[in-house]
Amino acid sequence: MTIRLYDTSARQTRDFSPLKPGCVSIYLCGATVQAAPHIGHIRSGLNFDILRRWFEYRGYDVTFVRNVTDIDDKIIGKAGEQDRPWWSIGYENERAFNDGYRALGCLPPTYEPRATGHITEMVEMMRGLIERGHAYEADGSVYFDVRSWPAYLELSRQDLEDLRQPPEEGITGKRDPRDFAMWKATKPGEPDWETPWGRGRPGWHLECSAMAHKYLGSAFDIHGGGLDLVFPHHENEIAQAKAYGDDFARYWLHNAWVTMSGEKMSKSLGNSVLVSEMVKQWRPIVLRYYLGTPHYRSTIEYSVEALREAESAFARIEGFVQRVVELAGGPVEPAPEVPPAFAEAMDDDLGVPQALAVVHNTVRQGNSALAADDKESAVARLAEVRAMLGVLGLDPLDQHWAGEDERSEDLHGVVDSLVRLVLDQREAARARKDWATADAIRDQLKQSGLVIEDSPHGPRWSLGPR
Numbered sequence: 001m002t003i004r005l006y007d008t009s010a011r012q013t014r015d016f017s018p019l020k021p022g023c024v025s026i027y028l029c030g031a032t033v034q035a036a037p038h039i040g041h042i043r044s045g046l047n048f049d050i051l052r053r054w055f056e057y058r059g060y061d062v063t064f065v066r067n068v069t070d071i072d073d074k075i076i077g078k079a080g081e082q083d084r085p086w087w088s089i090g091y092e093n094e095r096a097f098n099d100g101y102r103a104l105g106c107l108p109p110t111y112e113p114r115a116t117g118h119i120t121e122m123v124e125m126m127r128g129l130i131e132r133g134h135a136y137e138a139d140g141s142v143y144f145d146v147r148s149w150p151a152y153l154e155l156s157r158q159d160l161e162d163l164r165q166p167p168e169e170g171i172t173g174k175r176d177p178r179d180f181a182m183w184k185a186t187k188p189g190e191p192d193w194e195t196p197w198g199r200g201r202p203g204w205h206l207e208c209s210a211m212a213h214k215y216l217g218s219a220f221d222i223h224g225g226g227l228d229l230v231f232p233h234h235e236n237e238i239a240q241a242k243a244y245g246d247d248f249a250r251y252w253l254h255n256a257w258v259t260m261s262g263e264k265m266s267k268s269l270g271n272s273v274l275v276s277e278m279v280k281q282w283r284p285i286v287l288r289y290y291l292g293t294p295h296y297r298s299t300i301e302y303s304v305e306a307l308r309e310a311e312s313a314f315a316r317i318e319g320f321v322q323r324v325v326e327l328a329g330g331p332v333e334p335a336p337e338v339p340p341a342f343a344e345a346m347d348d349d350l351g352v353p354q355a356l357a358v359v360h361n362t363v364r365q366g367n368s369a370l371a372a373d374d375k376e377s378a379v380a381r382l383a384e385v386r387a388m389l390g391v392l393g394l395d396p397l398d399q400h401w402a403g404e405d406e407r408s409e410d411l412h413g414v415v416d417s418l419v420r421l422v423l424d425q426r427e428a429a430r431a432r433k434d435w436a437t438a439d440a441i442r443d444q445l446k447q448s449g450l451v452i453e454d455s456p457h458g459p460r461w462s463l464g465p466r
Contacts, residue, residue, distance in 0.1 A: 003058065005222075006297060006349050008230060008252040009155050013349050018221055019250065023061045026052065027212045027249065029225035029233065030066040030112070033093035034074040037100045038272035039291060039302070040258035040265035044226050046288060047255045047296040047350075049106040050392060051224075054346050057338070057391050065215045066109040068094055071116050072204055076190055086191055087116075100275035103284045104291070105393045105400050111215050115207035119193045122202055122210045125244055126182055126195075134243040138173025140185030140198040146178050149239045155252065156231040180236050182206040205236035212237075213246055223249035227256050228264065255296045265302065273302065282307060285401050289314045289394055293356050297349075313360075317385070318396050320363045323370055324382040331397055332379050334386035342388050352392065359388045419450065423459050426452075 003016040018024055028048050031041065045066070055062050070090040079086040094114075101108075126142050129135035134148045146152045146160065153160060163178050181203040186192035192199040212220065225234065234252065241248040257264045265272055278287055290310035294300050325331060337343075339362065345354035366381030389395040396402075422441060429437040442452050450461050 001058065001343075001347065003055075003347050004349055005251055005253060008254050014251070016221075016251065018060070019219060022059070023063070024055045024222065025063045025216045025220035026065065026222045026224060027208070027216055027220060028064070028066045028109075028223075029208060029229055030068055031094065031097040032069040032072060032074065033090045033097060034072070034078050036093055036096040037275050038258075038265055039275055039278055039287070040272070041097070042100045042104060042275050043258050043291045043300070044224070044255050045101050045106050046104060046292045046393075048224050048253075050292055050352065051222075051253070051296075051350055052107065053391050053393060054350065062110070063216065064107075064109045065111045065113070065212070067208060067211055068097075068112060068114045069204065069207060070094065070114045071191060071201055080189075096276060100279075103275065103279050104288045105284070105398075107393075113211045113215065115202055115211075118207065118211050118214065119195075119202070121214050122183070122206050123195050125206065125210050125213070125240065126197075128244050129182075129240065132243060132245075134239075135182060136175065137197045138175075140200055141173060141181055142183035142195075142197055143174055143179040144182055144236065144240060144243075145175065146180070146239065147176060149243050151242065152239050153231075153235060155235050155238055158231065180205060180232065182240065205233055206240060208233070209237050209240040209244070209246075209248075212248070213241065213244075218245070219247035220249060222251045222253055224253045224255070227254045230254060253296075256299045258291070258300045258302055260302045262301070282311070285394060285396065286311045286314055292392065292394070293352050295349075295351065295353055314394070317359065317363055317389070317394075320366050320370075321382060321385065321396055324366065324378050325397070327370070327375055328379050328382075332382045332386065334390055334395070335380075335383040336387070338387045338391060339384055342391075346391070355388065355392070359385060359392075362388070419445070419461050423452070423461070427459065 004013050005016050006013045026048065028044070030045070031037065048064075048066075052062050052064050068090075071086065075086055075090055078089050082089065126135060129144065130137065130142070133145075135142055135144050137143075153163065160178065182205065183195065183197065184200050184203055186199040186201070190201060192201055212223070223234070223237075238248060259265060260273075275287075282290075286307070290307050291300065293310070300306075338346075339358055342355045342358040345351040345358065348354075362381050362384050366378050366385065369375075369377035369381060386395050386397065390398065422445065426438050426441040429435075429441065445452055445461070452459055452461055
């Protein structure tokens, strides 16, 4: 058993070999909390949640760190626009992110540090970089000297002479326009902290180098984040950390975007789809299926039609699960191991689409067993399906999803009682061979959005696709 991962820094898929046998350390760039999350933000958390679950299935002890950037230019800008304290903006949106992660079934991180809680570690790192000649102070700000680090840009593979750093508003005193700010001198009305170089606040990149060092040490296994973070954020993290003396991350994993009309989903483009609104329109487990089952390095082009297809695909899985549970007279425990083909797909750079194909094939086998009234085979297939869905965080019998929405469950019970009355009328019509009335009742239910299935155990209903 060898897990292989696509390493952005190597531009190839590599065998995964942990620093410490039996353990995996992961640092994921988390939320910048200037606004509530859209589904593009949550996708990254979902992808790395599945990676974590797979490592744990393979027997690894996983330490998973996902940071919160709770101070930056955008948060301060939002605070000014809304005439609110900066920390109020950050805290409100941090809770919105956590609500989104939780709604879509992401396991909580081992540690979730905030940038503002680690000023001491940032000061220590800046002091060390200045002493080593890799950073300098100017007008109360501290900059990283990119020319002092020859390996700069090895991750994004750019040429320093062609580099144009994103502009940093109000920055003065740079020796080179490509140097980046690790610490920004204080401005009127902005939050600030005391340092040996005067009062100020963190630059964006320093926080992750400092927090990764604190929680995972000078070297760790995997650093992850969205593809848009390769430059400048991850490139600058590497320069700071390695110039400080850390070995830093050994593998770099990046997930692709969720797009709309071919453009990256973002608040600035005005095309974001907020998680808080999406979970009102779609079941969270369906959203997880939609966002989590494409390959993590593949772009997802958002559309309602694609969500409906995901809903229908998951309904086929869920329907099989429900039918076998009913046949078995109660829950069926997951198998102790997933099928070999599923494991092979997951080991190959987290090949969720290929793994999902194994799930659907097993469901088809299980449905064939149900049709043949082969209870033993149907139960065995369900055990395999539950094992695979558990790895993907999509097991509808898992406690998280069983309590997904208590009001929805109550409503389901009310609807079930009403539908049963109509189905009893249909059964009575069939018993007296009044096929026209029976078919008319079935068609009317279908027009209402319900699918009626005649099984050996009587008629059953489910919601049809939207």
